[in-house]
Amino acid sequence: AQSVTQLDSQVPVFEEAPVELRCNYSSSVSVYLFWYVQYPNQGLQLLLKYLSGSTLVKGINGFEAEFNKSQTSFHLRKPSVHISDTAEYFCAVTPLQGGKLIFGQGTELSVKP
């Protein structure tokens, strides 16, 4: 079975500051990893994904994430955030051999002017 832990439920930052949203996972098998963003009262949009290859993955809106197999982490980063980045962010994993997408609890990013 897999599980995903997002270590921070809320992250307040000022505009143009860097941000890191942390995600750790647990799995007995290899997994694919994802970050989704949810704007208020909307569905989820895929930000980025790690399937294989380079462990540094670049996504939309200037976000990137690094897969660290030894630490079982997939932290999301952005060097300079905008007000429009205010949203909830979800980390998710799924086994390579197929199965359900397992979501973390979500991290609410609040960007203040």
Place this chain on the structure above:
Amino acid sequence: DGGITQSPKYLFRKEGQNVTLSCEQNLNHDAMYWYRQDPGQGLRLIYYSQIVNDFQKGDIAEGYSVSREKKESFPLTVTSAQKNPTAFYLCASSTSTAVATNEKLFFGSGTQLSVL
């Protein structure tokens, strides 16, 4: 434009009442999913369907029912047996080839269900 449409955006349920949430997609996707979102708990899978006329229970199927009579439609009924139905419900879909990797999951904009 192709996409997933959920309706209504807001829905209220009286005690003992069944309500049905609509999910329609015109992406020609084989697989469709229903998730429930509660604050601080992320998303939990209720039901999913990989093909027409077939569906499987997810992690929290009790108190819910679904049907998949058409490829485009995957309605979710919240029955009176679901004692805590207040939540944000998200429908999603993917191509058959992406089912295993979940790499192309498309989400609707959600339905907020509240109990009167």
